[in-house]
Amino acid sequence: MSLRLLDSATREQRAFMPLRTGAVSMYVCGATVQGLPHIGHVRSGLNYDVLRRWLTHAGNDVLMVRNVTDIDDKILRKAADHGRPWWEWAATHERAFSAAYTALGCLPPSIEPRATGHVTQMTELIERLIERGHAYAAGGDVYFAVRTFPEYGALSGQKVDDVAQGEGEATGKRDPLDFTLWKAAKPGEPSWPTPWGAGRPGWHLECSAMATAYLGPEFDIHGGGLDLVFPHHENEQAQSHAAGDGFARYWLHNAWVTMGGEKMSKSLGNTLAIEALLGRVRGVELRYYLVGPHYRSAIEYSDAALDESVSAYRRIEAFVNRVRERHGVPEAAADVPAEFAAAMDDDLGTPGALAVVHNAVREGNTALDAGDAAAASRSASCVRAMTGLLGVDPLAIACDSGADDAARQALSTLVDAMLDQRREARAARDFATADRLRDELLAAGVAVEDGAGGSTWSLKDS
Secondary structure (H helix, E strand, C coil): CCCEEEECCCCEEEECCCCECCEEEEEECCCECCCCCEHHHHHHHHHHHHHHHHHHHCCCEEEEEECEECCCHHHHHHHHHCCCCHHHHHHHHHHHHHHHHHHCCCCCCCECCEHHHCHHHHHHHHHHHHHCCCEEEECCEEEECHHHCCCCCCCCCCCHHHCCCCCCCCCCCCCCCCEEEEEECCCCCCCECCCCCCEEECHHHHHHHHHHHHHCCEEEEEEEEHHHHHHHHHHHHHHHHHCCCCEEEEEEEECCEEECCEECCCCCCCCCEHHHHCCCCCHHHHHHHHHCCCCCCCEECCHHHHHHHHHHHHHHHHHHHHHHHHHCCCCCCCCCCHHHHHHHHECCCHHHHHHHHHHHHHHHHHHHHCCCHHHHHHHHHHHHHHHHHHCCCHHHHHHHCCHHHHHHHHHHHHHHHHHHHHHHHHHCCCHHHHHHHHHHHHHCCEEEEEECCEEEEEECCC
């Protein structure tokens, strides 16, 4: 493979070489289902969905695990605040995340395990850590002993003496640096039986247990948001290596979506819910906005930036639809231009890849205007291949949309009939009728373009 990825662990771009030729194993930290998803939450899922598509295009069988954290302090607190069972609160918001991923075109993961379903694997991991002298039990809690593991801090660059786990005070800890693997049961909270007493898992433990349960003791890629580097991923790596597992060979981290320079978060109140945004733009347009910037670059959200991105996507869509309406549905090309591949192989460089897409759109529109059907169709096939790998192929979106596609077919039949009437009126030099028909279509949201090859239509920008 020619793919190179910026590995957070080495802080260098490395040639990607999977453990097994033709197969890639990938674990992505998914949602903590404490509330409704916003664009900051789903950006990670979209970025790794694009990586998965690119790896598959290169001929790999990709096994992708994306977890659900369905037990957590915040879930318990918010459920209690709303007077609802914790499991119902978690399930409700898990469905909201699933709907958001689907609306934005994410392929389903190979498996989506929940933390609550893997307590057995977590217990086994704790037992291995205790046997090796890297963990200890105290009053029903179990902690990882950070100073027993000399490599601690290697992933995040933290110095051990500067570490703050952010867990609050715990009387059973031998050292404030230590982090919790297992939390002793508290009255009214859910719990599971273990050799150290009833309780529930610590946050970091679950991902190590689930990743190795499905991908083995060593796997190719671990992905997640930049905010997870410390303490979550640092602690995952420490406990996994301390238990004797090779764990992730490449670590990838996507940047945040920010507003006013601050990371989008519920605590700051600066969230943009997916459901609200999908009332304003289509899922494919929101996806285009979120996958267009490089995954390691922060996105500073603004309405103007979203609108500009939507307009850019609609230019791609309009070109492909012009070709479809004039010359039939263009099939996606079997391969992509070398410039597109080079951009994607350079640490998943989506900005450069999209530049190639837009160049192809410009060339295709020029060919259309010149009446060169073959060149226009070639460009459209190329555009479909490239946008398909980014998950934004206009025709694939239309074909996958079920009822929406049926609605467009019905609309197409009606509009084509009106265009036939308009063509007859123009041939009879009845320009008043031709103009009236065009204005009626425009009022209904359909833009008509007259060209040397006849009239074509598209849905106008909102």
